[in-house]
Amino acid sequence: PEQATEVPPLGFAVAQLAGVYILAENRDGLVVVDMHAAHERITYEKLKQSYADRDLVRQPLLVPETISVAESEANLVEHSGAALEQLGLVVDRSGPTTLTVREVPALLRNADVESLLRDVLADMSESGRSHRVDDASDDFLATMACHHSVRANRLLTIDEMNALLREMENTERADQCNHGRPTWTTITMSELDRLFLRGR
Template sequence: QVHENYIVAQTRDSLIIVDQHAAHERLVYEALKNALHSRPVPSQMLLLPEIIDLPEEDAERLALHSETLARFGLGIERFGPGAVAVRETPSMLGETNVGQLVRDLADEIADNDTVDTLKERLDKIAATMACHGSVRSGRLLKAEEMNALLRQMEATPGSGTCNHGRPTYIELKLADIERLFGRR
């Protein structure tokens, strides 16, 4: 791991540099999408509900979409004027900043409320949740975690780009590296 953000690996004929956050974000996104198609996303009940203060229109929007959010494992309901109570979060996100997640979802719904199909809306919500549930840049990973991430990438279609379209890894061919050092 380099700078607690990039995983360096080698293949038979190349060097691979992986952005751990972007790669894990894509994997979580794909897992959320797959879980949605087969069943509701498993959730974790919070010991105490988290009350999030929001502008009234955001709280109302979230309440209107509570059934959709419940499919993602996010249990949310109105809690008086300008507030929502979060009772459950998606299990696969682990520990996450619930307040920021809810605010980002409110923004996502506001930006895309009228034009998107349900599938597109669900995909955008999954992308927002995946970002919050992925390994952060600056987190030191154990060798087993890095290996597991690389194996998951190999098994996941589309893992070469993150949800925002950026590459999750770059590959430097051995021949190109040798050329850079004047060996070829």
């Protein structure tokens, strides 16, 4: 039937639940989306694609951010400037234990810059400074994606929710978050009907 083909796979948003889940209606029934996980995944895939295309657009911060770190971390940054730049981060060492962040990936312009950098530094320390960034880039990008994603309790409008659903449909591997958990699930009408002992 014509009407059925108009409903996209993840359906249309109907509400947000507890600031955590998006509820949508599709042909099968109720779609429940973990909005943080879904958004994180979309951002990650975008970052990965841009990184692969050497097209990770950077955006200068209006006010460069100065961050105190351990000396070992400052050393790490000094020796990894080019690698960080490939990841979209322009960071200078501005003192023995001070870093200054000047540019971030445009995709992450709304992120908390300090915690973003700290997490990337933690990743880099873990993977070892001698490790080529390319090998670990997926981890770094995943870490960065996490900082951009919709946080719990952010209220979304129905339009924003639908935009996220459409993006999920157009993103590869959007079914799983970066940690391998599902980003959405369906509670079908027949599962609901069973809860109500319908049709018995």
